[in-house]
Amino acid sequence: MVSRLCQYLLVILTVALLVLNPSYAADPGESESADTEPISTPGDLDSGLREVLRIAAKSVIHRLERRNGYNSNPDVHIPLPKDLGYVHAALFRLGMGRLVEDVELKLNRAAELAAPQMGEQFENAIAEIPLSDAQSLYDGPKDALTRHLRATMERSLAASIHPAMDDSLKESGAIKAYQVMMTEYSNLPWVPDVHADITSHTVDKSIAGVFLLLGREEGAIRDNAEKRTTDRLKRLFGRGP
16 A cells, blocks of 8 residues: 555655756657757857868878878878879880889978978868868768869968978988989980989978878768767767768
């Protein structure tokens, strides 16, 4: 009798709590999702899209700045400039291909050394890039932000990275290796006079590599919930896949 009375009292108490406070019966996950409500204001959308680029760029630069980050990745490996095609063919034909390989290796080493500075310049560009049509960028292709960043900021990025790359080419030994290679080539009879701006070449190819991987990383954040590592990204694209 007493046990049944206690059960009745428990039921009455539960009903009273539900009437006075409906959230008492809410799904426990609702309180968690309250902190990740979908982004709804233009300012929040702007901040969210910039965060996509910042996090994607940080991940890409972290991979590229490692030893062989450029050199061992065929998608971003920096080849000898096309202007040096005659040099490549002639030296390999005469058994001096190691000179060409040494230059190419050191171009990639220079890009790896310069990657942290590239990361800083990309971060600055992401902060400055205009996002006047943020909704279209959000609704666009998986790499819409990366395309917009490249179209808007690539030229200024190249100019800002050029001094750091020049220093990295010297540090990696690429400048000296290039001079040795070209001396051997110029000593050959009846070869055309060729030359290349290896600093500009390495800057252009290294930036192209960043943009390639950045677009893929942006797409991964859009598609994969595990890549949404901040509350803002979860609010932007949701918690699920």
